Amino acid sequence: MHIRVQIVDPEAPLYSGEAEAVFAPAELGEVGIMPRHAPLLTRLRAGEVRVRHDTEEESFFVTGGILEVQPFAVTVLADRAVRSTELDEEEARRARQRAEERLAQKAAELDIAHAEAELAEAVARLRAIERLRKIGVLK
């Protein structure tokens, strides 16, 4: 039994294929989707979407978005998505620092919300990089 998985962002489709299981960073916590899952609609946080096929696992990084689940189809409507192997550690570190500095300055309320979102994204990026390094996907 397989699920059809599609990972798309507004500018381009990123992945389309069959899988045994999909893991995604839902807003209320990580979810694992297997075939015959109940229909579900949820928002995604920044983090890794992992697609398991046979013994292999492919990892994608999304900055947020919407997850739509039907019994045999999963659609990740990401705000922005990249293959996790394309993540740039240096850039993520810089983004984290920028966001932290802006939070420290305590600007207007809107800016704080913005900076917090950016910080969360940068941290999620770094966490994904670290995990991939541990399992040896990244050098």
Place this chain on the structure above:
Amino acid sequence: MAHAKEIRQQIRSVRSTQKITRAMEMVAASKIRRAQERLRHSAPYADGIEAVVRRLARVHPEFPHPFLVPRPVRSLGILVVSTDRGLCGGLNVNLFRLLLQEIRRARNENLPLSVGTFGNKAAVFVRRLRLDTLATATGVGDSPRLSNVIGPLKVMADAYREGRIDRLLLLGNRFVNTMVQQPVVNVLLPLHPSEEQELPAHWDYLYEPDGVRLIDTVLNRYLEARVYHALVENACCEQAARMVAMKSASENAAELINRLELAYNKARQAAITREISEIVAGAEAV
């Protein structure tokens, strides 16, 4: 008849114009391929989110989100998607003709009107009409990004949310094929997803966290996707229209050069004939 030298100069200037139009034609021809690819790439997300929205609207027809509930129209908003640069045939002109139609209709019904624009051409046009402009985005370029969409769209959507406009239209060009681009009007808000296919209404999603905030996110993303799609499609139209316009400009230049060359040869021949007859007349006089 003009002097041969003047004609030669004219030919030279037409020729250099022709070089430019030919170069622009080739540039547009190569850009159109990438623009079409971008258009294709934006389809899966747009289709995916439209399917979700259609299902939401179907299983929750009573859902009180402001984007889904039509209300009496007392004021109108228009988002216009145009190009930044000209030299693309009648693309913008045809679009603006449609815009004027909508404006006239709004005036007849006494609806106050506010607009938001993408692309330099629309910004200039709207300024000249002294319309109430809420937002503009220029310099979108050949490869629009989603980030180009968010600012102006948010301003217009907020205006809708706050009741300053009751209906939001989206004007842009539809890419039929390389030769044909068609200006179209779509109703962006209130949303009424097309109900072409019958959906079984037996099941509903589980919503996490709560339905209200989630649906708000989904609807916002849907709007963004639609406007982004319009931008990408317009960029496609721009390159196609430019290619066709520049092709015919190059052809016109070639024809003009032909005619000028003919005139030049005639002028030269006339000058030679005149000289000979002068020499002959001089010789006879001796």
